Amino acid sequence: MDATPKITPRKSSTFDDYSLSEIRRAAASGLYDIRGGGAKRKVPHFDDLLFLGASISRYPLEGYREKCATDVWLGTRFAEKPIHLKIPITIAGMSFGSLSAQAKEALGRGASQMGTSTTTGDGGMTEEERGHSTILVYQLLPSRYGMNPDDLRRADAIEIVIGQGAKPGGGGMLLGQKISDRVAEMRTLPKGIDQRSACRHPDWTGPDDLEIKIQELREITDWQKPIYIKVGASRPYYDTALAVKAGADVVVLDGMQGGTAATQEVFIEHVGLPILGAIRPSVQALQDLGMHRKVQLIVSGGIRSGADVAKALALGADAVSIGTAALVALGDNDPALEDEYQALGTTAGAYDDWHEGRCPAGITTQDAALAERLDPALGGRRLANYLSVLTLETQTIARACGKSHVHNLEPEDLVALTVEAAAMAKVPLAGTDWIPGSKSD
Amino acid sequence: MPDIDLGVTPLRELNAALHRLTPETNERHWVIENPAGRHAIAAGLHVPVTVEINGPVGYYCAGMNKLATVLVHGSAGVGVAENMMSGFVHVSGDASQAAGATGRGGLLRIDGNASSRCGISMKGIDIVVKGSVGHMSAFMAQAGNLVVLGDAGDSLGDSIYEAKLFVRGSVKSLGADCIEKEMRDEHKAAVHDVLARAGFNSEVDPSEFKRYGSARKLYNFNVDHAGEY
Amino acid sequence: MCGIVGLFLKDPALEPELGRLTARMLATMSDRGPDSAGFAVYGAGEAGQTKLTLRGASPLAMEETAAEIESAFPGAKTILHDTHAVIAVPDQEVEAVIKWLEREAPETEVVGRGKRMELYKEVGLPQKVAERFDLAAMRGTHAIGHTRMATESAVTTDGAHPYSTGKDQCLVHNGSLSNHNNLRRELKREGLRFETENDTEVAAGYLTWRMREGLSLGDALKVSLDDLDGFYTFVVGTENGLGVLRDGIACKPAIMAETDKYVAFGSEYRVLAELPGIGQARVWEPEPATVYFWER
Numbered sequence: 001m002d003a004t005p006k007i008t009p010r011k012s013s014t015f016d017d018y019s020l021s022e023i024r025r026a027a028a029s030g031l032y033d034i035r036g037g038g039a040k041r042k043v044p045h046f047d048d049l050l051f052l053g054a055s056i057s058r059y060p061l062e063g064y065r066e067k068c069a070t071d072v073w074l075g076t077r078f079a080e081k082p083i084h085l086k087i088p089i090t091i092a093g094m095s096f097g098s099l100s101a102q103a104k105e106a107l108g109r110g111a112s113q114m115g116t117s118t119t120t121g122d123g124g125m126t127e128e129e130r131g132h133s134t135i136l137v138y139q140l141l142p143s144r145y146g147m148n149p150d151d152l153r154r155a156d157a158i159e160i161v162i163g164q165g166a167k168p169g170g171g172g173m174l175l176g177q178k179i180s181d182r183v184a185e186m187r188t189l190p191k192g193i194d195q196r197s198a199c200r201h202p203d204w205t206g207p208d209d210l211e212i213k214i215q216e217l218r219e220i221t222d223w224q225k226p227i228y229i230k231v232g233a234s235r236p237y238y239d240t241a242l243a244v245k246a247g248a249d250v251v252v253l254d255g256m257q258g259g260t261a262a263t264q265e266v267f268i269e270h271v272g273l274p275i276l277g278a279i280r281p282s283v284q285a286l287q288d289l290g291m292h293r294k295v296q297l298i299v300s301g302g303i304r305s306g307a308d309v310a311k312a313l314a315l316g317a318d319a320v321s322i323g324t325a326a327l328v329a330l331g332d333n334d335p336a337l338e339d340e341y342q343a344l345g346t347t348a349g350a351y352d353d354w355h356e357g358r359c360p361a362g363i364t365t366q367d368a369a370l371a372e373r374l375d376p377a378l379g380g381r382r383l384a385n386y387l388s389v390l391t392l393e394t395q396t397i398a399r400a401c402g403k404s405h406v407h408n409l410e411p412e413d414l415v416a417l418t419v420e421a422a423a424m425a426k427v428p429l430a431g432t433d434w435i436p437g438s439k440s441d
Numbered sequence: 442m443p444d445i446d447l448g449v450t451p452l453r454e455l456n457a458a459l460h461r462l463t464p465e466t467n468e469r470h471w472v473i474e475n476p477a478g479r480h481a482i483a484a485g486l487h488v489p490v491t492v493e494i495n496g497p498v499g500y501y502c503a504g505m506n507k508l509a510t511v512l513v514h515g516s517a518g519v520g521v522a523e524n525m526m527s528g529f530v531h532v533s534g535d536a537s538q539a540a541g542a543t544g545r546g547g548l549l550r551i552d553g554n555a556s557s558r559c560g561i562s563m564k565g566i567d568i569v570v571k572g573s574v575g576h577m578s579a580f581m582a583q584a585g586n587l588v589v590l591g592d593a594g595d596s597l598g599d600s601i602y603e604a605k606l607f608v609r610g611s612v613k614s615l616g617a618d619c620i621e622k623e624m625r626d627e628h629k630a631a632v633h634d635v636l637a638r639a640g641f642n643s644e645v646d647p648s649e650f651k652r653y654g655s656a657r658k659l660y661n662f663n664v665d666h667a668g669e670y
Numbered sequence: 671m672c673g674i675v676g677l678f679l680k681d682p683a684l685e686p687e688l689g690r691l692t693a694r695m696l697a698t699m700s701d702r703g704p705d706s707a708g709f710a711v712y713g714a715g716e717a718g719q720t721k722l723t724l725r726g727a728s729p730l731a732m733e734e735t736a737a738e739i740e741s742a743f744p745g746a747k748t749i750l751h752d753t754h755a756v757i758a759v760p761d762q763e764v765e766a767v768i769k770w771l772e773r774e775a776p777e778t779e780v781v782g783r784g785k786r787m788e789l790y791k792e793v794g795l796p797q798k799v800a801e802r803f804d805l806a807a808m809r810g811t812h813a814i815g816h817t818r819m820a821t822e823s824a825v826t827t828d829g830a831h832p833y834s835t836g837k838d839q840c841l842v843h844n845g846s847l848s849n850h851n852n853l854r855r856e857l858k859r860e861g862l863r864f865e866t867e868n869d870t871e872v873a874a875g876y877l878t879w880r881m882r883e884g885l886s887l888g889d890a891l892k893v894s895l896d897d898l899d900g901f902y903t904f905v906v907g908t909e910n911g912l913g914v915l916r917d918g919i920a921c922k923p924a925i926m927a928e929t930d931k932y933v934a935f936g937s938e939y940r941v942l943a944e945l946p947g948i949g950q951a952r953v954w955e956p957e958p959a960t961v962y963f964w965e966r
Binding site for chain 2: 031092123143144147148149153176188189190193196198202203204209212213215216219220221222223
């Protein structure tokens, strides 16, 4: 008789390698896992949407000769000096502190070359940033680190941060390794300690009091600057309606794929919506209030290519914002540094322990030696190249759909590959006229 | 000496006029009548002038004040002198929540009571309260001095960093990582200095105050303190 | 989110002014809540009589329904106010009238009932709402009012405050509860009915339930601190009094003013600024997690 064959060892889907390693780590340390970046697990996203290019009933535009405009005005509702961007892609808020000064400078150079804006983060405005960004959006966060009226007045717009997609309901986090002398001084913190963060604003709670806060900011800046409100995607319909009622010029909506410098892993993966499910409700709120295109909508969270940009615009956004992608363009997670990533216990493409401040690319670090590895001028050129490609790709798709301005993309230009994406984006499943969950369903 | 009636002049016009002032201006003393609880009065000042407001003000009066002196003859709403950079703000009545919130410099004096969250997230401002302060005062306070002649409410100095708190009366309870600390000569001198700058002319004895500050146990995460977060 | 106003008169001489003062307070709170407004006025009551405040789809519909009620119930007396009507009926006929309405006029809603309470609410700017119902002409001992900026539920009249879930009881709320869905399910099992998805309606139902189970309003408010989660400032009206409660974190604003003639509540000081004698009033902010109550 043959020996009984062994069955194939089978790992558990529930208790997979990652979950097992995390339980072991938690048991050893007693501390939750902290990392940077956005949600990594697969969620319905723009990949599940497709455009309907021109055919017999629709005519495309010729490339280059026949214009496809990409500019966008932000802040036209109340601001005396609204912002005019050449492209509908902005750089999202990322702090000096979470990023090196060289990285901030590179972002400014690249964005300015393409006629778009950068945004400060949870640490305040640096001279380099103001110097290198032609259009700079200044964030007002719960922490108010570095907040001052002079920077408020020399900003081009003000962004009141309620939350961000990676952690709606959470505050900023910067661990001691990155609280260098300069960061400590800007934030009025002792050097080397772990920054604890407020998750609510100190002097207002709720949209009724937010309205009064916005009024104060407008009075201080003599009503000149556009005021944005940024929220993590959570209850996008209500949040957008309330932002409008509170008096915002622009709504910035960040999905769960949007990155953070550092927060608890469970927060990133299990709180907040994918951006795909948040855009239509937000646009619906604007339309219900008669404010679509009058209060502009900027969306972010997993924008990678011009296809993503075009899809976001087609669903009703006025512009998109990039964070993670911008850092990758600068050189983050570059396979050329694989040896160093291995030394850190990770691999290129997976490195997300940015809070430790040991970024081999010199981007998410305060270590002077590492930060020097990033040449801001070169980084700026790379970012400008990338933004240029995003724009050209968006225009390619828009022209194929017959649009002379990217804002003329509309939901009816899209179909979905999956039932989930069809329901979330409210576009039909490809080849059908079925939109799951719609009133006519 | 400009005299403005907010019942007649729109607030936006007043604030715009105040913002246009240069350091060499001759209009150094402004009197505002009829504030009637309006918000953001005299917010964003940036020259060393004096603005006197006859009546109660709403939210964010003297918000982000720089260099100016703002005198409120009445009570103040939420966030008076929020994020002040420098200068002096004096409220003769009570102040509502978040008085001096995130203030980075200058001096705020409140003759009545301040409500909850007085000095929340303060980053270098000095605050003197003749009356009492409410709950969660000096929450996450990073730098500056809070001097309270009356009592303090629950959770004083919760999650405090390096601000120094001095309370003459009772403290209902202390917040996470906030402890009583020794009152040494240099602290008495600091209290004396703040009070003198606020105009108290030695009528208050610094020895009567107790000092409160950070135990510094939350500065780097330790699992044994997890309950404090 | 919202603005709240409340006025409790200690001095009977001010009773003819109640409506005028409340209307002005309400108008000041338009900025905080432009979507809809409502108020409850506690005026004269008669022993043995209950006042039902009804809301119809339109002034004409309300007028027709009121006429039908009067012919079906000879003991009923109606006074019309735009889309609303106050119907006074003998106590023993109240249930019959309500059943009649459910059968014959299901679109007409009973928004309030009690010996003295009348309750009005509509979509629109607070000042306009007050004018529609001529609040300025109303008199009584106490009133509460509310201006709404809808947060998580729709801008409809149903979403407007005050909410009434008991006789002479009503509630207005500024804030946002976070466990109201679970509570609503439990209260439904206890037999309470809810018309909306609104969190304030749940709070009103919760208090009614507690009082039905034997607690005083003061004690019901006290235990609510444990059972209700979220941020809230409540102002409650009862037949003879007015109550105020803020949650333990107390982020939402609340100002009170007291003289020997009245006690007043507002979400901002501006609300109180034009009350008689405000210059000499004691002005203070209610402490968190503390029940305040004034009664005639």
